[in-house]
Amino acid sequence: MDTASAPPRxxxxxxxxxxxxxxVALCLVALALAVxxxxxxxxxVVGVGVRHVSWEFLTTLPQPPTVGGGGWANAIVxxxxxxxxxxxxxxxVGVATGIYMSEYGDNxxxxxxxxxxxVLAGLPSIVAGIVAYGLIxxxxxxxxxxxxxxxxxxxFIPIVAITTQEALKMVPGHQREASFALGxxxxxxxxxxxxxAAMGNVLTGVMIATARIAGETAPLLFTAFNSRYWMEGVDRxxxxxxxxxxxxxxxxxxxxHQQAWAGALVLLAMVLALNxxxxxxxxxxxxxxxxx
Amino acid sequence: xxxxxxxxxGRDGRARRHLRQRWFRYATGALALLVVVVxxxxxxxxxxxxxxxxxxxxxGFLVRTTWNPVQGEFGxxxxxxxxxxxxxxxxxxAVPISIGxxxxxxxxxxxxxxxxxxxxxxxxxxxxxxxxGLWGIFVLAPLVQQHVMPVVAASPLGLLPFFxxxxxxxxxxxxxxxxxxxxxxxxxxxxxxxxxxxxxxxKEAALALGATRWEATRHVVLTYxxxxxxxxxxxxxxxxxxETMATTMTIGNRVNLTLDYFQSGYSMTAIIANELREAASExxxxxxxxxxxxxxxxxxxxxxxxxxxxxxTHTPGT
Numbered sequence: 001m002d003t004a005s006a007p008p009r010x011x012x013x014x015x016x017x018x019x020x021x022x023x024v025a026l027c028l029v030a031l032a033l034a035v036x037x038x039x040x041x042x043x044x045v046v047g048v049g050v051r052h053v054s055w056e057f058l059t060t061l062p063q064p065p066t067v068g069g070g071g072w073a074n075a076i077v078x079x080x081x082x083x084x085x086x087x088x089x090x091x092x093v094g095v096a097t098g099i100y101m102s103e104y105g106d107n108x109x110x111x112x113x114x115x116x117x118x119v120l121a122g123l124p125s126i127v128a129g130i131v132a133y134g135l136i137x138x139x140x141x142x143x144x145x146x147x148x149x150x151x152x153x154x155x156f157i158p159i160v161a162i163t164t165q166e167a168l169k170m171v172p173g174h175q176r177e178a179s180f181a182l183g184x185x186x187x188x189x190x191x192x193x194x195x196x197a198a199m200g201n202v203l204t205g206v207m208i209a210t211a212r213i214a215g216e217t218a219p220l221l222f223t224a225f226n227s228r229y230w231m232e233g234v235d236r237x238x239x240x241x242x243x244x245x246x247x248x249x250x251x252x253x254x255x256x257h258q259q260a261w262a263g264a265l266v267l268l269a270m271v272l273a274l275n276x277x278x279x280x281x282x283x284x285x286x287x288x289x290x291x292x
Numbered sequence: 293x294x295x296x297x298x299x300x301x302g303r304d305g306r307a308r309r310h311l312r313q314r315w316f317r318y319a320t321g322a323l324a325l326l327v328v329v330v331x332x333x334x335x336x337x338x339x340x341x342x343x344x345x346x347x348x349x350x351x352g353f354l355v356r357t358t359w360n361p362v363q364g365e366f367g368x369x370x371x372x373x374x375x376x377x378x379x380x381x382x383x384x385x386a387v388p389i390s391i392g393x394x395x396x397x398x399x400x401x402x403x404x405x406x407x408x409x410x411x412x413x414x415x416x417x418x419x420x421x422x423x424x425g426l427w428g429i430f431v432l433a434p435l436v437q438q439h440v441m442p443v444v445a446a447s448p449l450g451l452l453p454f455f456x457x458x459x460x461x462x463x464x465x466x467x468x469x470x471x472x473x474x475x476x477x478x479x480x481x482x483x484x485x486x487x488x489x490x491x492x493x494x495k496e497a498a499l500a501l502g503a504t505r506w507e508a509t510r511h512v513v514l515t516y517x518x519x520x521x522x523x524x525x526x527x528x529x530x531x532x533x534x535e536t537m538a539t540t541m542t543i544g545n546r547v548n549l550t551l552d553y554f555q556s557g558y559s560m561t562a563i564i565a566n567e568l569r570e571a572a573s574e575x576x577x578x579x580x581x582x583x584x585x586x587x588x589x590x591x592x593x594x595x596x597x598x599x600x601x602x603x604x605t606h607t608p609g610t
Contacts, residue, residue: 020506024400030392031409034480037473038416041427096323104317105324113324115599116331122527122595123588124534126561127334130584133568134337143569154334157327187316215420218536218561222569242422246537249426257430264423275418279411 042268049265052258058266062228062239065253072263074230075239079267081231082145082224082240083214086152091206094157098164098202103190105165114165120158128154129219137223145231145238148224152213159212163205167198200281207278211271217242241267334588342582344575353582359547361567366579368586370549374557375587378464378539379532381553382471387525390476391514394483394521399509410481417477425541428470433461433542441465441554456552462544465553470538479528482602486520487513523601530594534587536561560587 056071063070097117101110132151137143171194179189195202225237226247241263248260311318345353345366356367393413397406441458444465449455455465490513498508514521544556545566560583571577 016504016507020504023506024396027392027396027400030389031396033389034393034416034473034476035412038412038419040431041419041423044427044431045423093323093326096320097327100317100320100324104321109321109324109328113327115596116328118599119592119595120327120331122530122534122591122598123334124536124561124591126534126536126564127338127584127588127591130341130564130568130581131334131337134341134581135333154330157330161324161327185316186313190316211418215418215422217420217422218540218565221565225569242420242537245422245426246541249429249541260426264426267420268423271418271420272415275415279414 045261045264045268048258048261049263049268052262053265054262057259057262061230065251065256068255070259072239072241072244072259072266074227075241075244075263076266078145078224078227078231078238079214079240079242081234082148082220082238083152083210085146085149085234086156086213087206087210089149089153090156090160090209093153094160094206094209095164095202097157097161098205099168099190099195101161101165102168103194113161117158117161120154121162123155123158124218125151125155125216126218128152129221129223132219132223140235142235143223143225143237145224145234145236148220148238148240149234151219151223152216155216155219156209156213159209160205163208164198164202167201167205168194170201171197204278204281207274207281211274211278214274215242215267215271217246221246338581338585338588342578342585344578345582348575353579354586357549359563361571361573361576364573364575366575368560368579368583370547371558371560371563371583372586373549374464374543375533375559375561377551377553377557378468378471378543378559379529381465381468382475382532383525383529385468385472386476386479386528389472390479390483390524390528391521393476393480394487395509395514397480398484398487399505399513410484413477413480416473417481421474421535421537422541424470424474424538428466428538428542429462432470433466436463436466436469437461445554453551454553456554459554460544460556462542462556463554464543464550464557467539467543467557467559468553470542471532471535474535474538475528475531478531479524482524482527483517483521486517486524489520490516519601519604523598526594526598526601530591530598533594534561534591536565540565560584 054071056069058071058076059073060069060071061074062072097113101114101117104110105114128151131154132147136147136150140147175193175197176189179193184193220240220243224240224243226243227237227239231238245260245263245267248256248263251257349356349367353366354368354372356365357369358365358367359370360366397409397413401409437458437460441455441463444450444455445458494512494516495508498512499505503511539559540562543559543562545558545562546556548555548557550557564580564584568577568580571580
């Protein structure tokens, strides 16, 4: 070993380690840059929203901005109905597509369905709204809750299809083989053996997809539209929480801005609760299956 | 067994038995086919509804710069420009941050910390766009106007043609910032998956040769995963292009063809969100849908490209 070159080499090594540390620090800064807006949004929504959420807000109809008071009860009901109908349309199609892709999908149809589901999952939500507008609103001649649900179902189906497929793929193949060996039919094997084993993860997918569409605003602007009254029917314009947040936020009235924050708090609580529930469910299932 | 008559052999019986065994496959297949049909239906709807615009101006619609519903003059360029400018700026901000997060989560964070951090990043993706928009209007826009734009304008960046005089709070710049925040989760989590898919022995070989952890990450892991990271960025760009509410609420909604991020602008999604429900004339509706069709095609291409690259760069199951 040449002793003369030792000090610079040691120095270089220290420099390399220093750079290692420095870049870890940069990565930490990156994480902070992502987490700070999240905390900030939550902070504002909870901080401002909590001051304006009241029993009246949750249970009464909107009032004109000049009167003050009033609430979003019709929008809360509207959101539940519109999202609920989207689930009724979307769950059968999404789950069945997922089942097909996982169990029988090693063919052109299965692969195209998978590819198109992934592409649809990235579909700009407003495009789903345009399609429902053209197909239902223009045909019926008026805005309606059901057209909003159809738009949301377009966004809901691909997410559920993909998560269902992933969930079913996690079920070990020998369970299917054992079932077939006992002479059980294809339908019963899937519905009574494979699907129950994967049920937790399928439900997780459904919940995450529900949370996603519950917060969607853009496709509802020109489908479900809005209303100041209680829902009169699924073929009528209907208020929803996200659309209300938007129209109240861009209004010039201070009182309505406050209600927009209150509505955001209600929406965020619903969406985050669904997400947290879904992900803890997922974690528990994964641990269960790993230990199985 | 009480059945006295056995089913007759032959084509009929076999077909029935085949159907009895296979009906479930066909039933679920029919619904899977529905997904394919839905995509075709989307294209058909967008095409039929935008026909009048294409027959009036043809592809020239994409480069026309006037948008005047009263005179029936429509052109898409200001909106296409606004969407591209905001999305690309968002990508420029979000990609380095996302890669940093992905490296931290896949290479450095101890397991105990990793799962909660992944959870937090995923929560960021769950916040509805309209809530970001609300925050954008009342918190971010004033802040950007008072404290961020003057600083950027005074810095060397201010010499670029992209940053002129600090303007109002609702600008292309504000919209870009919100979009960046919103696409970080998807880029970070897809990049993390790409990094996790790098074979361990590749990295360990580099470490065994005396590389520091950073050197191994940079020269081996990042090189190996760059395809996956690129497709993550492509998919993030697709998200940013299609994002509606946060953009509509912060971009300023002014038809304004400019490269200056400190001015108000408009995006493809915002013009549809603002005008479709009140559009009265046929050509107005069809021009809005035409913008929707362009948006759909761009995002379809980006999503397909991103997915195909993902499929090629890492094997399923990682």
